[in-house]
Amino acid sequence: MVLARLWHAKSGPGSGITPAVDRDGQGSWRRDLSNLHPVARDALHMRKAWVGVESPGGALPAPVRVRLLSRADEAVLGRIMWLAFQDSVDDEYRVPADADADAAGVFGDRWGPVVSQASLAAELDSVVISAVVIVLDDAHQGIPLLAFAMTDPAWQRQGIGRWLIEESIRRLDAIGVKELHLVVTRGNPAFALYQRLGFEVVPGKSAPEVPGRSV
Numbered sequence: 698m699v700l701a702r703l704w705h706a707k708s709g710p711g712s713g714i715t716p717a718v719d720r721d722g723q724g725s726w727r728r729d730l731s732n733l734h735p736v737a738r739d740a741l742h743m744r745k746a747w748v749g750v751e752s753p754g755g756a757l758p759a760p761v762r763v764r765l766l767s768r769a770d771e772a773v774l775g776r777i778m779w780l781a782f783q784d785s786v787d788d789e790y791r792v793p794a795d796a797d798a799d800a801a802g803v804f805g806d807r808w809g810p811v812v813s814q815a816s817l818a819a820e821l822d823s824v825v826i827s828a829v830v831i832v833l834d835d836a837h838q839g840i841p842l843l844a845f846a847m848t849d850p851a852w853q854r855q856g857i858g859r860w861l862i863e864e865s866i867r868r869l870d871a872i873g874v875k876e877l878h879l880v881v882t883r884g885n886p887a888f889a890l891y892q893r894l895g896f897e898v899v900p901g902k903s904a905p906e907v908p909g910r911s912v
């Protein structure tokens with residue numbers, strides 16, 4: 698959410714960053730997000746750049762299968778967002794519909810066009826248990842952004858999130874993209890994962906406390 702929502706929260710007056718483009722004039726998701734928990738955050742911008750990449754190093758748990766995300770996955774994505782972000786430092790959802798609105802925002806290109814070649818779902822028995830969404834962030838000159846990363850809590854810390862992100866990077870490389878950005882809330886344990894994956898904090902103005910309801 699928070700990756701993308703937080704990143705865009707840093708846009709706007711005084712931020713030095715171009716405001717997000719609102720592509721949805723009538724935007725049902727905008728209304729749907731009105732009940733979100735306000736969450737104050739201190740955000741870190743991280744970036745990884747590469748020349749060449751290797752296939753993911755670790756192994757997925759045997760029955761897990763990876764496939765591309767598609768527009769048909771909107772409900773599935775909402776479900777995994779709801780499961781993963783609950784009780785996390787980025788938890789803004791009051792009801793599952795809030796997560797569904799974020800999922801609709803993804804496929805409505807709310808944070809920029811989804812890079813369909815590199816946005817992935819991990820499935821177990823046809824149930825999505827982890828997903829990553831990459832967008833070309835149109836609020837920030839189209840930079841490639843890891844907009845969402847989430848794993849069902851029942852399946853966390855088994856290497857699935859890391860595998861998906863590494864595979865996304867490999868697929869970005871295959872289409873000529875050589876960098877990936879993200880924004881992470883200070884205190885989110887995912888920070889350690891991103892560091893292990895080679896993401897580095899981009900020095901710059903320290904992100905101010907930003908409201909979770911940023912869009």
Ligand SMILES: CC(C)(COP(=O)(O)OP(=O)(O)OC[C@H]1O[C@@H](n2cnc3c(N)ncnc32)[C@H](O)[C@@H]1OP(=O)(O)O)[C@@H](O)C(=O)NCCC(=O)NCCS
Pocket residue numbers: 698699700781782785787827846847848849852853854855856857858859860880881882885886887888889890
């Ligand atoms: C971030 C996330 C996608 C990682 O997915 P995952 O499938 O658990 O990822 P992996 O198993 O490959 O890596 C887990 C690593 O992340 C870090 N991590 C994740 N959750 C952690 C926790 N609760 N406590 C400590 N470290 C944690 C650790 O570095 C961990 O490695 P370790 O298990 O070897 O210590 C998952 O934790 C998640 O969905 N979190 C909630 C949503 C979220 O905050 N997303 C990121 C927004 S910036």
